[in-house]
Amino acid sequence: MAGARVIPIHGGAEQARQRRATRPQVEVVPPPEPAETAVPDWERRLADVLAFARRRIAGEYQVDEFGFDQDLTDNVLMPPLKPLYEKWFRVETIGIHNIPSSGGALIVANHSGTLPLDALMTSYGIHSEHPNERHMRMLGADLVFRTPMLGALARKSGQTLACSPDAERLLSSGELVGVWPEGFKGIGKPFKDRYKLQRFGRGGFVSAALKTGVPIIPCSIVGAEEIYPMLGDIKALARLFGFPYFPVTPFFPLLGPLGAIPLPSKWYIEFGEPIRTDAFGDNAADDPMLVFNLTDQVRETIQQTLYRLLTQRRNVFLG
Amino acid sequence: MTPKVVLVTGVSRFLGGHLAARFAANPEIERVLGVDTEPPPRDLLRRMGRAEFVRADIRNPLIAKVISTAGVDTVVHASVTANPAGPTGRTAMKEMNVIGTMQLLAACQKSPKVQKLVVKSTSAVYGTSSRDPAVFTEGMGPKDLPSSGYAKDAVEVEGYVRGFGRRRPDVNVTTLRFTNFIGPRIDTVLTRYFALPVVPTVLGYDARVQLLHSEDALAVLERATLHDLPGVFNVGGDGVLLLSQAIRRAGRVNLPVPSFAVPTVGGFFRSARLVDFSPDQMRFLNWGRVVDTSRLKSEFGFTPRWTTQQAFDDYVSGRGLRPLIDPETVAAAERTLLDTAAKLR
Numbered sequence: 110m111a112g113a114r115v116i117p118i119h120g121g122a123e124q125a126r127q128r129r130a131t132r133p134q135v136e137v138v139p140p141p142e143p144a145e146t147a148v149p150d151w152e153r154r155l156a157d158v159l160a161f162a163r164r165r166i167a168g169e170y171q172v173d174e175f176g177f178d179q180d181l182t183d184n185v186l187m188p189p190l191k192p193l194y195e196k197w198f199r200v201e202t203i204g205i206h207n208i209p210s211s212g213g214a215l216i217v218a219n220h221s222g223t224l225p226l227d228a229l230m231t232s233y234g235i236h237s238e239h240p241n242e243r244h245m246r247m248l249g250a251d252l253v254f255r256t257p258m259l260g261a262l263a264r265k266s267g268q269t270l271a272c273s274p275d276a277e278r279l280l281s282s283g284e285l286v287g288v289w290p291e292g293f294k295g296i297g298k299p300f301k302d303r304y305k306l307q308r309f310g311r312g313g314f315v316s317a318a319l320k321t322g323v324p325i326i327p328c329s330i331v332g333a334e335e336i337y338p339m340l341g342d343i344k345a346l347a348r349l350f351g352f353p354y355f356p357v358t359p360f361f362p363l364l365g366p367l368g369a370i371p372l373p374s375k376w377y378i379e380f381g382e383p384i385r386t387d388a389f390g391d392n393a394a395d396d397p398m399l400v401f402n403l404t405d406q407v408r409e410t411i412q413q414t415l416y417r418l419l420t421q422r423r424n425v426f427l428g
Numbered sequence: 429m430t431p432k433v434v435l436v437t438g439v440s441r442f443l444g445g446h447l448a449a450r451f452a453a454n455p456e457i458e459r460v461l462g463v464d465t466e467p468p469p470r471d472l473l474r475r476m477g478r479a480e481f482v483r484a485d486i487r488n489p490l491i492a493k494v495i496s497t498a499g500v501d502t503v504v505h506a507s508v509t510a511n512p513a514g515p516t517g518r519t520a521m522k523e524m525n526v527i528g529t530m531q532l533l534a535a536c537q538k539s540p541k542v543q544k545l546v547v548k549s550t551s552a553v554y555g556t557s558s559r560d561p562a563v564f565t566e567g568m569g570p571k572d573l574p575s576s577g578y579a580k581d582a583v584e585v586e587g588y589v590r591g592f593g594r595r596r597p598d599v600n601v602t603t604l605r606f607t608n609f610i611g612p613r614i615d616t617v618l619t620r621y622f623a624l625p626v627v628p629t630v631l632g633y634d635a636r637v638q639l640l641h642s643e644d645a646l647a648v649l650e651r652a653t654l655h656d657l658p659g660v661f662n663v664g665g666d667g668v669l670l671l672s673q674a675i676r677r678a679g680r681v682n683l684p685v686p687s688f689a690v691p692t693v694g695g696f697f698r699s700a701r702l703v704d705f706s707p708d709q710m711r712f713l714n715w716g717r718v719v720d721t722s723r724l725k726s727e728f729g730f731t732p733r734w735t736t737q738q739a740f741d742d743y744v745s746g747r748g749l750r751p752l753i754d755p756e757t758v759a760a761a762e763r764t765l766l767d768t769a770a771k772l773r
C-alpha cells in the first residue's frame with residue numbers, strides 16, 4: 110500500500126518538475142476576457158498588504174496561548190521560504206495524504222544539516238502541499254527559546270518548548286505537532302555519519318502520542334545532510350559562544366558569511382503510513398517496554414525509508 | 429455555607445476595598461470587617477457602607493484579638509500585593525506580605541471559629557523562564573525558585589498557607605493564583621506601564637501576557653468566600669496578548685531596550701515615579717506567563733466574563749488612553765492609497 114503510492118523518483122522526477130512548474134500558472138490564470146470592472150492582481154495584492162499593515166498597527170490579530178501568530182506566519186514568515194523550497198532545494202514531498210486532514214498527529218522526522226532548515230522545509234511543505242494548509246507546530250530545544258529574537262520568532266511561528274506538557278496540550282487540542290527527537294545529536298553530527306539515525310531521545314514523544322491517542326507519522330528527509338557538510342567541530346568556540354557545536358564545513362568559516370549559503374542539494378520529504386497509538390488502552394504510556402518498542406519501530410521505519418530513498422537517488426544535487 | 433462574619437485584609441486597596449463593599453451589600457453576611465494599616469480613600473470608604481474599618485497592622489499580634497473578639501468565621505487575605513507604596517516601599521511590602529501573612533495565619537489558627545480562609549495569591553509563583561512549559565497547570569512548580577521580589581513573597585506566603593491547612597484541616601482553604609489584573613479602575617504596575625506614552629520593552633523578547641479583568645477578580649474572590657470551594661485555582665482571562673500586541677492595541681509606541689540596559693532604564697522609571705518594576709517583573713516582560721484555567725471553570729464553577737483581549741480593550745477605553753496613531757488615520761490612509769491605485773488602473 111505504502112509502496113504503491115510512492116512517486117518513482119527517476120522516472121517521475123521530470124513529470125514532477127513539470128507539474129510543479131505548471132501548477133502556479135493554474136492558480137493565477139487570468140480570466141480570458143479581462144472585463145473593465147475586474148480588479149488587477151497587483152491591486153488586490155496591494156489591498157492585502159495594506160490590510161495586513163493596518164491589522165499589525167492596530168494589534169488586531171489573534172495569538173494562541175503558545176504565542177502562535179498565524180497572521181504573521183502566513184503573511185511574513187512563510188513566503189520567504191517559498192523560493193528556498195521550490196527553487197533552491199526543489200523539495201519533493203511524498204505521501205502528504207498520510208497527514209490527516211484534521212485532528213492531532215505527531216510527525217517524527219530525522220534531523221540533519223547543521224542548521225534546522227529541514228524543520229523549516231517540512232513545515233513549509235506541509236503548509237503549501239496539504240489540502241487544508243495545516244500548520245505544523247514544532248517542538249524546539251530550550252536553546253532556541255533562550256536566545257533573544259530567535260526565541261520570540263520561534264513562538265510566533267508556532268513552535269514551543271519540547272516538553273511533555275506542551276506536546277500533550279498541542280496534540281489534545283488537535284494540532285499537528287512536529288518533533289525531531291535526535292535533537293542536537295542529529296543536526297550536529299559529522300558528515301561521515303550522514304543518514305545514520307542517532308538515539309531517539311528517551312521516547313518522550315511516544316509517551317505524548319500514547320497519552321493523547323494520536324497517530325505517529327514517520328517522516329524521512331533526504332537532502333538536508335548535504336547542505337552544510339560538517340567536517341569538523343571546534344569545541345572551544347562552541348563552548349565560548351554557548352552553542353552545542355561549532356561547525357566547520359568546506360566553506361565555513363573559511364568564506365565567512367558566504368559559507369552560510371547552503372549547498373543546493375535536491376530534497377525528498379516522505380511521510381510514511383501513520384502508526385496508530387489509540388489501540389493500546391489506558392495507561393499505555395506507563396508501559397516502558399511498549400514505549401521503547403514503538404520508539405524503535407518509528408526509528409526503524411525512518412531509517413529504512415532513508416535507505417530506500419538514498420538508493421533511488423542518483424545525484425546529490427540533481428536527484 | 430454563607431459566612432456570618434467576614435474579615436478582609438488590604439481594604440485600602442482596590443480589590444480588598446471593593447470586596448468589602450460587595451460583602452457589605454450582601455444582607456446574608458452579618459458583619460464585615462476591613463483591616464488595613466491606612467484608611468481607604470474616601471470614595472472607597474463610602475462604597476464600603478456598613479463594613480467596619482479596623483485600622484490595624486496584620487504584622488501585629490493585635491490582629492488575633494480582632495479575629496477572636498469579633499468571632500470571625502471567614503478570613504479573606506487580599507493584602508498580598510506586588511505594588512510597593514513608594515520608591516523605598518519594597519522592604520516594607522515584603523514584610524507586609526510575608527510577616528503579615530504569618531501573623532494572620534497564626535491568629536486564624538488560634539481562633540476556633542475560623543472556618544474558611546481565602547488567599548489572594550498570584551501566578552507569579554510559577555516563575556518565568558525560557559525553560560517553562562507554555563501553559564502552567566496548578567500542579568506545576570517553578571523551574572527556578574524566584575530569588576527575590578514579589579514572586580518569592582508569594583511562594584513563601586503559599587508555603588505558610590499550606591502549613592496552616594495541615595495544622596487546621598477543618599478550615600476550608602482556597603488559594604487563588606491570579607494573573608495580572610487589568611481594568612479601567614484598578615491601579616497596578618501594569619496599568620501604569622501601558623499608560624506610558626512610550627512603552628519600554630526588552631529587545632528581542634515578546635512576552636505572552638494573560639490578563640484578568642478586575643471585576644472578574646472581585647467576582648472570583650466573592651464566590652470563593654460565599655461558597656465552600658477548597659483548593660488551589662489558577663484565575664485568568666481566556667486568550668493571550670503578546671506584549672507588543674497589547675502596546676499596539678493601546679495605541680502606544682514600544683521602545684525596545686537591549687537587555688543590558690534594562691536595569692538602568694528600570695531605575696530611571698522608578699526614580700521618576702512612573703512605574704516601579706521589580707527584577708522579577710522585568711523578567712516577566714521577557715517571557716510572560718500563561719496559566720491553564722480549566723480547573724477554575726470545571727471545579728470552581730466560574731468562567732471569566734472578559735477575555736484577556738476584552739479586558740485590555742476595556743482598560744484602554746475606560747482610561748481614555750488616546751492612541752498616538754489614530755486607527756481612523758490608518759484606515760483613511762489605506763483608503764486613499766487604494767483609491768489612488770484604482771485611478772491608476
